[in-house]
Amino acid sequence: MAINLKDVWPQERDLMIRPERFKYVRKLIKPEGCVFCSALSKGVSLESLVVYQSENVMVVLNKYPYNNGHILILPTKHCGDINEIEEDAYNEISWLIRESFKILKESFYCEGINLGLNHGAVAGAGVPDHIHWHIIPRWSGDTNFFPLIAETKLIAQSLEDTYKLLKPKFETLKERS
């Protein structure tokens, strides 16, 4: 079954024709200050949903996942432009993306993975001021209920279970980095 990217990534059009969803998303992800910097200050913990953190880069579970195992990879530096990321941090992000694919495949037995970056608010970024890459495990047949998942956050596996599954695996990366 062909995957329709529109079902995976929030589109500007959605925000315009579905204002209720837009309001919901804005309310959820913009409490006060930056949610990612706030998570960063709490460190690796279930509360922050951060599963990996180094000087330059962090991996955090998406609090409102589109699918089980939906993670975000981002620089620890608060910036919204890909070209503001220091070279070392960018290289570490690239490395982490590839390692994350391995971890998600062995953790969730997913058949595919979406990797995406919404650069800027008009491109669909929910937190445009702090750049983040989405990594979303996919299984054949999940497309049909994707919009439902996105709306209701009805995820089969709880965030806590996902956290417990992924954290030890990202910990082993720490030893190798």
Ligand SMILES: [Zn+2]
């Ligand atoms: Zn930030």
